[in-house]
Amino acid sequence: MCLEHPHRRLNPLTGQWVLVCPHRTQRPWSGQQEKPEKNELPEFDPTNPLCPGVTRPNGIETPAYKSTYVFENDFPALVEVVPIPPNSDDPLFQIAPARGNCRVMCFHPKSNLTLPTMSAADIVVVIDEWISQFNELSAKYAWVQIFENKGAAMGCSNPHPHCQIWSCSFLPSEPQLKQERLRTYYTTNERPMLADYVDRELQRQERIVIENPDWLVVVPFWATWPFETMLISRNNNKRINDLTLEQRQNLAVTIKELTTKYDNLFQCSFPYSMGWHGAPTGPEHAHASSAHWTLHAIYYPPLLRSATVRKFMVGFELLAMSQRDLTPEQAALRLREVDGKCHYTEK
Amino acid sequence: MCLEHPHRRLNPLTGQWVLVCPHRTQRPWSGQQEKPEKNELPEFDPTNPLCPGVTRPNGIETPAYKSTYVFENDFPALVEVVPIPPNSDDPLFQIAPARGNCRVMCFHPKSNLTLPTMSAADIVVVIDEWISQFNELSAKYAWVQIFENKGAAMGCSNPHPHCQIWSCSFLPSEPQLKQERLRTYYTTNERPMLADYVDRELQRQERIVIENPDWLVVVPFWATWPFETMLISRNNNKRINDLTLEQRQNLAVTIKELTTKYDNLFQCSFPYSMGWHGAPTGPEHAHASSAHWTLHAIYYPPLLRSATVRKFMVGFELLAMSQRDLTPEQAALRLREVDGKCHYTEK
Ligand SMILES: O=P(O)(O)O[C@H]1O[C@H](CO)[C@@H](O)[C@H](O)[C@H]1O
Ligand SMILES: O=P(O)(O)O[C@H]1O[C@H](CO)[C@@H](O)[C@H](O)[C@H]1O
Numbered sequence: 001m002c003l004e005h006p007h008r009r010l011n012p013l014t015g016q017w018v019l020v021c022p023h024r025t026q027r028p029w030s031g032q033q034e035k036p037e038k039n040e041l042p043e044f045d046p047t048n049p050l051c052p053g054v055t056r057p058n059g060i061e062t063p064a065y066k067s068t069y070v071f072e073n074d075f076p077a078l079v080e081v082v083p084i085p086p087n088s089d090d091p092l093f094q095i096a097p098a099r100g101n102c103r104v105m106c107f108h109p110k111s112n113l114t115l116p117t118m119s120a121a122d123i124v125v126v127i128d129e130w131i132s133q134f135n136e137l138s139a140k141y142a143w144v145q146i147f148e149n150k151g152a153a154m155g156c157s158n159p160h161p162h163c164q165i166w167s168c169s170f171l172p173s174e175p176q177l178k179q180e181r182l183r184t185y186y187t188t189n190e191r192p193m194l195a196d197y198v199d200r201e202l203q204r205q206e207r208i209v210i211e212n213p214d215w216l217v218v219v220p221f222w223a224t225w226p227f228e229t230m231l232i233s234r235n236n237n238k239r240i241n242d243l244t245l246e247q248r249q250n251l252a253v254t255i256k257e258l259t260t261k262y263d264n265l266f267q268c269s270f271p272y273s274m275g276w277h278g279a280p281t282g283p284e285h286a287h288a289s290s291a292h293w294t295l296h297a298i299y300y301p302p303l304l305r306s307a308t309v310r311k312f313m314v315g316f317e318l319l320a321m322s323q324r325d326l327t328p329e330q331a332a333l334r335l336r337e338v339d340g341k342c343h344y345t346e347k
Numbered sequence: 348m349c350l351e352h353p354h355r356r357l358n359p360l361t362g363q364w365v366l367v368c369p370h371r372t373q374r375p376w377s378g379q380q381e382k383p384e385k386n387e388l389p390e391f392d393p394t395n396p397l398c399p400g401v402t403r404p405n406g407i408e409t410p411a412y413k414s415t416y417v418f419e420n421d422f423p424a425l426v427e428v429v430p431i432p433p434n435s436d437d438p439l440f441q442i443a444p445a446r447g448n449c450r451v452m453c454f455h456p457k458s459n460l461t462l463p464t465m466s467a468a469d470i471v472v473v474i475d476e477w478i479s480q481f482n483e484l485s486a487k488y489a490w491v492q493i494f495e496n497k498g499a500a501m502g503c504s505n506p507h508p509h510c511q512i513w514s515c516s517f518l519p520s521e522p523q524l525k526q527e528r529l530r531t532y533y534t535t536n537e538r539p540m541l542a543d544y545v546d547r548e549l550q551r552q553e554r555i556v557i558e559n560p561d562w563l564v565v566v567p568f569w570a571t572w573p574f575e576t577m578l579i580s581r582n583n584n585k586r587i588n589d590l591t592l593e594q595r596q597n598l599a600v601t602i603k604e605l606t607t608k609y610d611n612l613f614q615c616s617f618p619y620s621m622g623w624h625g626a627p628t629g630p631e632h633a634h635a636s637s638a639h640w641t642l643h644a645i646y647y648p649p650l651l652r653s654a655t656v657r658k659f660m661v662g663f664e665l666l667a668m669s670q671r672d673l674t675p676e677q678a679a680l681r682l683r684e685v686d687g688k689c690h691y692t693e694k
Contacts, residue, residue, distance in 0.1 A: 012439050017499055018520070021424040030504055031503055074374070075374030082354070085354045093356075100353075102580070154662070155358070155662070172668035223615070313660075314496045315620045321521060
């Protein structure tokens with residue numbers, strides 16, 4: 001089904017269409033050049049507040065941590081206690097409360113590591129920390145967004161390997177939309193949408209990047225970013241904290257392989273934003289059915305043609321609809337073929 | 348209503364919420380630095396295919412144009428003739444046809460001009476060209492998206508002053524969503540949503556940037572980009588081609604003033620994506636009512652704190668919901684106060 005001409009595809013998780021343009025990567029580019037991200041940082045940078053033993057701008061010292069380290073963001077977007085905003089019944093001026101918190105989680109004490117260059121055992125430690133954070137925060141909050149912005153091109157403000165965890169007293173727009181659409185699909189088909197999707201991708205074998213007993217990585221049929229992937233649980237997991245030890249170990253290997261492929265594709269430290277989506281949480285959702293959900297992670301990497309030429313989601317994309325310059329099948333083929341075992345810096 | 352604490356606001360045009368965080372611009376930034384865009388290009392660059400008399404990569408020579416110049420994009424995302432894609436009743440693999448075309452429109456023969464440094468008379472010529480293009484294309488296509496990506500930070504691949512016009516045989520996602528929500532509002536309130544919105548912003552006087560008899564520029568109550576603005580018709584215009592001469596002249600002055608304010612804010616050539624939204628077109632919509640629509644332009648500028656520090660729409664924004672680091676009222680105040688008459692390069 002590798003269509004050769006412009007067409008649209010539907011994202012069944014959001015109801016949005018994406019415009020797929022198979023041959024647009026050939027156009028000349030004299031626009032912005034990214035600085036390729038190299039793996040060339042020092043192991044320890046005494047001026048970087050995320051390094052063990054360094055004092056942060058607010059005077060608190062980052063401890064001499066040995067594995068992962070989690071702390072409250074010093075400049076949080078969400079805080080636990082906020083006054084309730086005034087009520088308005090004007091449909092044009094609707095305000096709603098927003099409570100939550102924002103944490104930063106360092107993956108490793110060394111600044112010069114990234115997930116693809118960490119060992120699988122170290123990645124298991126990261127996954128376990130995600131789970132212990134999720135256990136604590138999901139008791140209280142409706143949505144716990146674990147996400148990693150990697151690389152300056154994806155707005156990462158500090159090169160030390162880390163992710164963020166933002167917890168919300170409400171369901172944000174994307175999860176809210178998924179919640180509704182997954183539920184509708186489940187009502188009609190009596191199966192979780194993403195379980196059906198995994199089955200059909202396994203049959204079609206057109207967009208698969210990595211496949212193992214616990215996890216499937218595909219460039220989704222409706223991908224918008226050039227090398228976007230979804231990492232989907234094959235075990236009917238609903239949330240990150242219901243993974244077994246084996247599933248976690250397999251996840252670590254899968255993450256290492258996927259991010260190694262990414263780095264090897266353009267021989268650079270591949271930037272991306274990634275994050276986890278699963279069934280909503282908190283007192284509000286504790287007793288609701290989560291049967292329609294399937295745990296999955298999404299990777300949004302911006303690079304399009306090389307380490308220095310990215311895709312911009314601008315003009316038409318912001319004002320009209322998402323648009324991509326190669327097909328998901330073309331992207332999947334390249335990711336499938338590139339080496340996922342040996343990182344280019346080790347060759 | 349300048350709220351001091353994190354809260355959410357609803358965009359009534361899309362139904363999406365945005366997370367508003369009033370005090371997040373103070374956090375330290377060691378992430379990507381933009382190259383500030385300066386107005387320092389040569390008037391004529393013999394290697395730039397958008398300059399008069401230069402040969403484009405495909406061998407066609409750009410004529411020695413004297414005002415605006417429109418040509419078909421050599422690498423179009425949309426083309427007029429495409430085979431109809433295969434039908435599928437699998438809800439997970441939905442494909443739809445996409446026909447259209449893509450044009451590039453140069454604003455002026457000189458490379459070193461931008462809208463704020465062009466004369467109002469020259470901007471009228473641009474508006475008139477928009478209208479003549481729209482007249483031609485709207486006869487055939489359901490949606491004609493006129494948009495400008497300005498600056499490398501907004502993915503502009505050529506610094507010569509220009510915009511693009513992408514025409515679609517279908518309604519893209521954003522206009523489709525607006526179409527539905529504007530119609531619902533009209534059915535309930537018997538008034539176009541944006542006409543009501545203009546009235547209320549005029550009453551509240553909290554987010555207005557520029558006000559004249561024909562046009563209102565506001566930072567919308569639900570803005571997501573730091574200095575996002577909407578330029579709204581106050582005359583119940585439905586589409587760009589129903590503007591009177593006076594409205595067009597006033598529009599030119601308004602555009603010049605708004606973009607001068609933008610440039611003066613951080614003393615640089617302010618990057619943005621902007622585009623026009625109005626009632627849908629083409630044979631399909633020719634006989635439908637457009638009473639619920641109000642012609643408006645939207646500006647999405649990325650800069651947040653200075654000419655070199657932008658807002659990234661990444662991680663949480665992609666995976667959960669839009670988030671902004673200052674309130675719309677704070678942004679409006681700064682844009683209102685900054686000089687809109689004299690460009691900083693002329694001081
Ligand atoms: O056609 P251009 O200017 O090269 O391309 C620019 O605008 C397009 C439409 O918004 C985007 O799809 C591209 O990502 C962007 O770089
Ligand atoms: O908190 P950081 O890493 O400085 O900030 C980064 O991630 C945030 C969450 O996605 C975004 O809102 C910021 O625009 C981005 O720069």
